[in-house]
Amino acid sequence: MEFRDLKAQYITLKKKIDDSINSILAKSNFILGSQVAELEEQLAEYVGVKYCITCANGTDALVLMLIEWGIGAGDAVFVPDFTYIATASAAAIRGATPVFVDIDKETFNMSPSSLEEKIQLTLKEGRLKPKVIVAVDLFGQPANYMHIEKIAQKYDLLLLEDGAQGFGGEICKKRACSFGHAATTSFFPAKPLGCYGDGGAVFTNDKKINVDLRSLRSHGRSPEDKYDNRVIGINSRLDTLQAAILLPKLEAFKEYELEAVNKVAKHYNHSLQDYVKTPFVEDGYLSSWAQYTIRLESKNIRDDLQQHLKINKIPSMIYYPRPLHKQSAFSNLTKQKDSFYNSEMMADTVLSLPIHPYMNEEDIEEVCDTIKLYFKNNK
Numbered sequence: 001m002e003f004r005d006l007k008a009q010y011i012t013l014k015k016k017i018d019d020s021i022n023s024i025l026a027k028s029n030f031i032l033g034s035q036v037a038e039l040e041e042q043l044a045e046y047v048g049v050k051y052c053i054t055c056a057n058g059t060d061a062l063v064l065m066l067i068e069w070g071i072g073a074g075d076a077v078f079v080p081d082f083t084y085i086a087t088a089s090a091a092a093i094r095g096a097t098p099v100f101v102d103i104d105k106e107t108f109n110m111s112p113s114s115l116e117e118k119i120q121l122t123l124k125e126g127r128l129k130p131k132v133i134v135a136v137d138l139f140g141q142p143a144n145y146m147h148i149e150k151i152a153q154k155y156d157l158l159l160l161e162d163g164a165q166g167f168g169g170e171i172c173k174k175r176a177c178s179f180g181h182a183a184t185t186s187f188f189p190a191k192p193l194g195c196y197g198d199g200g201a202v203f204t205n206d207k208k209i210n211v212d213l214r215s216l217r218s219h220g221r222s223p224e225d226k227y228d229n230r231v232i233g234i235n236s237r238l239d240t241l242q243a244a245i246l247l248p249k250l251e252a253f254k255e256y257e258l259e260a261v262n263k264v265a266k267h268y269n270h271s272l273q274d275y276v277k278t279p280f281v282e283d284g285y286l287s288s289w290a291q292y293t294i295r296l297e298s299k300n301i302r303d304d305l306q307q308h309l310k311i312n313k314i315p316s317m318i319y320y321p322r323p324l325h326k327q328s329a330f331s332n333l334t335k336q337k338d339s340f341y342n343s344e345m346m347a348d349t350v351l352s353l354p355i356h357p358y359m360n361e362e363d364i365e366e367v368c369d370t371i372k373l374y375f376k377n378n379k
């Protein structure tokens with residue numbers, strides 16, 4: 001059994017993907033070929049925003065937005081404490097200071113009340129200037145944008161949606177990657193919509209961001225004169241090959257994959273709810289299930305269950321065993337350890353199970369039966 005079966009997806013889409021790759025090889029239009037623009041148009045339409053600007057990976061997508069907004073030394077960038085490192089390192093790469101915010105213990109996403117506390121604390125301390133909130137759609141479920149958008153407005157902060165795991169999710173039919181002033185995603189192979197290498201994108205309705213980012217991703221080159229670089233940018237484009245791979249994959253994602261992965265989650269919920277704490281999806285929200293993450297009563301039980309799954313050849317992962325405030329790279333930043341109660345609890349008690357759109361009923365049942373057996377043996 002695979003944790004996320006990319007081979008099953010390839011076998012299903014092989015003809016289309018192979019044809020698509022071969023057409024790029026034949027044309028040799030490897031950088032910014034027409035497929036990149038075609039993909040950007042389709043992605044923007046699907047998400048429901050005016051512009052999509054692809055780039056080399058999801059981390060660069062965040063960095064590009066922080067460059068665009070002039071974020072740097074002395075600026076505070078509020079990020080959830082429980083997420084992948086890139087959410088915070090993008091700010092640190094720019095010389096800004098990531099300020100960690102505790103999460104909601106039901107959704108795993110940034111807690112709006114902790115966010116407001118951290119903003120007020122930062123203002124009171126007066127050392128850093130609050131500038132940006134980066135909210136993450138963790139494990140596929142969009143963050144609480146109704147609430148977070150209000151806080152951004154109240155304190156006049158920019159809001160960036162890190163939708164690296166959220167692509168395909170929804171809040172009341174409004175799609176992930178359409179919240180905030182801009183949103184980013186990643187096409188890393190294991191994300192809800194993945195390519196065959198690294199890839200990423202920024203989404204926005206802002207015309208200036210669209211123009212600026214197309215320049216910034218190509219060394220800040222001027223739109224009018226390609227030999228004049230108007231600002232310092234980076235080299236961060238999506239390869240035409242990756243765009244060509246993503247086009248048929250996006251079609252499958254829209255046609256059936258998102259629905260299929262939600263079916264798997266539903267099956268898990270039904271079979272496991274009497275044994276473990278199954279993931280909570282808020283009313284009106286749709287998850288794209290980047291991860292299916294259960295919670296156990298203690299670290300001991302979690303570690304023990306993972307061992308039991310491993311012995312039975314079932315892969316599982318811990319996302320994330322170490323919250324951001326405990327990362328060595330950020331050891332110079334934090335003093336207030338006690339304010340990350342939920343994040344620390346999750347790091348000790350979460351376990352992510354195999355999930356992907358091509359998972360069959362037998363495999364789902366095998367995972368569930370193995371978990372049930374563990375609890376039967378350990379009553």
Ligand SMILES: *Cc1c(COP(=O)(O)O)cnc(C)c1O
Pocket residue numbers: 057058059060083084086087136162164165185186187188198199200
């Ligand atoms: C994967 C991920 C990123 C970074 O994306 P890459 O394409 O790997 O650079 C950023 N934020 C979150 C929440 C992620 O899961």
